[in-house]
Amino acid sequence: MNPSVDSNLQKSKHKLVIAVDSYWPQKGGVEKAAQSLASSLKEQFSIKIITHRISHNSTLYSTYTSLKKQSTIDPAGNEITLLDSSCAGRLELLPLILWNLPGVKRNAPRFDYLYKFYRTVFKKRLKNLLSDANVVHCFSTGYLARCVTEVCIDQKISFVHSPFVHFGRWGDSPAQLDSYSKAGAIFCPTVFFRNKLMSHYKDSTSIKTEIIPPIISEPCASSFEKEPVQGRFVLFLGRRESHKGLNALLDAFEGIKENVKLVIAGPGATAGSLHENVVDLGEVDDNTRDWLFSRCDLLCLPSMDETFGIVYTEAMSCGKPVVAWDIPPVNEIVQDGISGILVEPQNTVALRSALEKLLSNVTTCASMGRAAHDRFNNYFSAGKIVKEHHRVYRNLTGTNLTGSEE
Known part of the structure; x- marks a missing residue:
């Protein structure tokens, strides 16, 4: 396409701003959801x-003052604007160091109070960046969410929040919750999440919510001259955080009689000394990730805490059954006995039994895999969820922003 024609086409499109605490190449559920939204709506x-x-580390101060080199174009060609602080701004943000000082108690009032320093540094720039937006879709559960809310209200810009809150851990302070409630809609990935979020409000009658899962970019088939893993394997794909359940899976896998490997992939410290049938690939690139989904027998991620669980739907999109703990919201995604097996939380004996049931019976495993793929197509496919985004944006703005008939 002629560059001038392409430029004019971009100018004629309505502007969607996606605000997120961190983005590609950072790997995580929120980053992936934001990136998939950007890629799916680019046209x-x-x-x-x-x-x-x-950020190089997880302190509150470094979150907003990082100087780490980062691309300003994502793999789909979308523009990334980095919300940087100046030298003077980094000085003004110094009070945020208090949050991570040893001996200083972390609590919601202190977190909400420190926002004023963030606001002083970033609000003016954010106001300029959002000035021409038709819709803002915010994934932040940090100070960016509060600032987006203030700017959009001041400038009368339509906006929605998709807050991937981990209740009791981050994103649910009183001021954060208040900022989400002022949006034209809060996108909730599951019914469980919506009910839990609404339970934090004294009066939720005026808060508009939509049950819309994140958009999932289906893994692409990948090939390698030398395949990363030989033979059959169960896949664990996720961060090495304690709540993800890797230790429980390792315990359960020790008693597996089938000649099958356990493949571990994801960011974090490697698992160390392992049984010969356990392969730890560490953090993998997207091609390897897609290959693992396409070749595994099943996905097992016995996590105890998920806002949604994108990895489950990714496996289902490849026709793979899932074995996991029977907890919400995982049991809204995976149908026990149909598209996978859900077992009593922390019961490693039951977890081992579920794995053996599928690994020892190829027919059952394949049948559940087909059911998983059907469920993905019916409830979680990108095309279906993109239409839901269009509907909400159109309702908020009173305009068919895409120019297409739906």
């Missing part, structure tokens, strides 16, 4: 991503 909207640089 209908002029997309701009606003985010902070990926």
Whole structure:
């Protein structure tokens, strides 16, 4: 396409701004959801991503002052605007160091109070960045969410929140919750999440919510001259955080009689000394990730805490059954006995039994895999969820922003 024609086409599109605490190449559920949204809506909207640089560590101060080198174009060609702080701004943000000082108690009032320093540094720039937006879709559960809410209300911009809150851990302070409630709609990935979020409000009658799962980019088939793993294997794909259940899976897998490997992949410290049938690939690239989904027998991620669980739907999109703990919201995604097996939380004996049931019976495993693929197509496919985004955006703005008939 002629560059001038392409430029004019971009100018004619309505502008969707996606605001997120961190973005590609950071790997995580929220980052993946934001990236999939940007990629899926690129043809209908002029997309701009606003985010902070990926931090070298997890302190509150470094989250908003990182100088780490980062690309300003994502793999789909979408523009990334990095919300950086100046030298003077980094000085003004110094009070945020208090949050991570040893001996200083972390609580919601202190977290909410420290926001004023963030606001002083970033609100003016955010106001300029959002000035031409038709819709803002915010994935932040940090200070960016509060600032987006203030700017959009001040400038009368339509906006929605998709807050991937981990209740009791982050994103659910009183001021954060208040900021989500002011959006034109809160996107909730599951019914369980919506009910839990609404339970934090004294009066939720005026809060508009939509049950819309995140958009999932289906893994692409990948090939390698030398395959990363030989033979049959069960896949664990996720961060090495304690609540993800890797230790429980390792315990359960020790008693597996089938000649099958357990393949571990994802960011974090490697598992160390392992049984000969356990392979730890560490953090993998997207091609390897897609290959693992396409070749595994099943996915097992016995996590105890998920806002949604994108990895489950990714496996289902490849026709793979899932074995996991029977907890919400996982049991809204995986149908026990149909598209996978859900077992009593922390029961490693039951977990081992579920794995053996599928690994020892190829027919049952394949049947559940087909059911998983059907469920993905019926409830979680990108095309279906994109239409839901269009519907909400259209209702908020009173305009068919895509220009297409739906």
